[in-house]
Amino acid sequence: MMSPELLSILRCPKCKGLLHEQTAPVALACPACKLTFSVDDGIPNMLIEDARPLAESAAQ
Numbered sequence: 848m849m850s851p852e853l854l855s856i857l858r859c860p861k862c863k864g865l866l867h868e869q870t871a872p873v874a875l876a877c878p879a880c881k882l883t884f885s886v887d888d889g890i891p892n893m894l895i896e897d898a899r900p901l902a903e904s905a906a907q
């Protein structure tokens with residue numbers, strides 16, 4: 848789990864929108880861009896180049 852403080856200050860690097868935390872695997876998702884950003888050892892990788900497409904089934 849990521850700290851709520853960290854989650855609250857993180858924004859999508861593309862649209863600057865709010866991110867949603869995902870679990871199993873832990874990732875940060877932007878519903879607007881339909882991208883997910885991986886989190887390694889609690890460190891979010893916010894590089895757009897490394898983002899993965901958000902699966903439709905995981906969209907909220």
Ligand SMILES: [Zn+2]
Nearest residue numbers: 859862877880
């Ligand atoms: Zn976005």
